Amino acid sequence: MSINSAMLAGVSGLTANSSALAAISQNIANVNTVGYKRSAAAFQTVINAQTGGSGYSAGGVMATARHYTSQLGQLQRTTSGTDLGIDGQGFFVVTERPEGSDRTDSRLFTRAGAFQIDDQGYLKNSAGLYLQGWPADSDGNIDYDPSDMSRLASINVGSVGGAAEATTRAEVNANLKSSQAVNVNNPPIATYTAGAMAAGTFTPDFEVSVPVSDSKGGQRNLIMSFVKGELPNQWFVEICAADPTNIVPAGANGMIKAGVLAFTPTGRLDVTTMAASATNAGGRPWLLDYQTDNTTIQIRASAAAAPVPPQVNWAVGLGIAEQTISFDLDSSVGGLTQYDSPSVVGSTLTNGTAFGNLSEIEIGDEGFVTAIFDNGVTRRIAQVALATFPSVDSLTQVSGNAYQVSDSSGTFNLKTPGSGGAGSIAASQLEASTVDLSSEFTGLITTQRAYSASSKIITTADEMLEELIRIKR
Structure with missing residues (x-):
């Protein structure tokens, strides 16, 4: 019966608009919810099968939730x-x-x-x-x-x-006096052997302190000691730990590496000469291996096996890791030079840091x-x-x-x-939430009116049925 279908259509309108109200309410309630995506009720018509000659049968409306999840908020x-x-x-x-x-x-x-x-x-x-x-x-x-x-x-x-970072690079900017006399307060220079400055039998002509950080962030100092060599423009160099007890073997007196450095007649480090051979004209090894561009010193870990000279380890009691430090003595803006001016340290630049929180x-x-x-x-x-x-x-x-x-x-x-x-x-x-309050309140008003209209359908259908019943009377 068409009147019954009209009443049922009104009921479906109430149900659908109730769903719409629920979606609007959810949106308004979440207007300040971070990342919230608004929803809405999408209405669609319901059509009943029609039988010819029996009038129209209203199907009503159905609401399904539509989520605007892809909409981006500000x-x-x-x-x-x-x-x-x-x-x-x-x-x-x-x-x-x-x-x-x-x-x-x-x-x-x-x-x-x-x-x-x-x-x-x-x-x-x-x-x-x-x-x-x-x-x-x-x-x-x-x-x-x-x-x-x-x-x-x-x-x-x-x-x-x-966290801490061990030092892996050291840049030394200093000058060695080119007119430094040979054998000042020292035995004959020809008697020099590697480790003589560490042992105290040779007094350095000049020293440079290089601060380094170990693998645990501990602060340690290395000393670069220089003695003017017997050949022109060459110096004996020893790199030692300032505290000899930090280095094993103990007989090394803290020495880590020793060798010779050569300078050009213009006072710059003579990398070309040092890269041409493993030793100088006197058969002494260069301090750093410029032949293979390996300008590093290595101190093995405290836990490493007993060192075989020239290897050295960090002392067992320190419990620190192996450390390789690259020495940059040929910086384009400074580096190690040999000019006829007093020996002086310009700067020592190292990376690595102490322990930090x-x-x-x-x-x-x-x-x-x-x-x-x-x-x-x-x-x-x-x-x-x-x-x-x-x-x-x-x-x-x-x-x-x-x-x-x-x-x-x-x-x-x-x-x-x-x-x-x-x-x-x-x-x-x-x-921010994608809810627009002005749109939601507008929707709230229209939903309320639509709900009232649907309820009016039921009221009207009820009155028509009542009229139909009165016919019998």
Whole structure:
């Protein structure tokens, strides 16, 4: 009967507009939710099969939820360095527990990037979801596989301890007086042997102190001692530890390396002569191997086997790692020179740092999470992973402003930020809700009117049925 179908159509209108009201209410309630994507009720007509000669049968209306997940919200600046927004497409990969996840555990996806460091050092957002990424190894390298979700791990910044960097390079800028007399306060120069200055049988004509840091950040000094040689423009050089007890074997008196350095008639280091042969004209070895461009000294680890001369180790009690230091004595702006002016140290420049504590965490636009220490050392911890989908609007919503993969969304694609269509990371920024209050309140009014109109259909149909019943009377 057409009147009955009209009443049922009115009921469907009430149901559909109730769904619309629910969607609008959800949007308004989440107007300040970070990364929230608005939803709406999409109406579609329901048509009943029509039988000829019996009048029209109203089918009514049906409402289905439509999610605007792909719509991007505005990024807003915050004061927290762990607040993350995505400038472009993609979702953070998150999990409900920080540890013990394997490939069978479900991952969730969100754009709610209000992450904070929890009591265990993990990055967790306001919904209690833990940020996933590719961890870095001890050298800061990232081994990621976009097709393997099991490579991801919850990013932990609290497990990063202090850091130190050993010295690997030393630049010496100094002058040796070219008119320095030979054999000043020393035995005949021809009797000089390597280690004589370390042993105290030869008094250095000049010394340069070179500060270095060991593998634990300990501060140590090396001494470069110089004695004018018997050949023109050449000097005997010994590099020793300022504290001889730091070096094994003990009989070396702290000496690490000894040899000869040659200078040109114009006062610059004569690299060409030293690169032409392994020794000078007197058969003495050069201090550094310019033939193979190996201008380094090496001190083996404390735990290494007993050294065989000319090898030396750090003392066992120090417990520090092997160290190779490259000496730059031929700097274009300075270096070691031999001019007829007083011997003087211009500068000694070394890298390496003392032990430092974690001072801050920095996250770059490519998603690299970097620990910065108060001694200037930086250490890469992880790289944030982003996931993209063929059909973003088809993702299934779950609590916590997150999403799950659905049959219609397609499988995820893991990407590094800024690559393959994924957006870049915006640190100290959060994505605002995509809810427009003016549109929602307008929709609220129209939905209310539509609901009232649908209820009026039922009232009118009821009155018509009542009239029909009165006919019998």
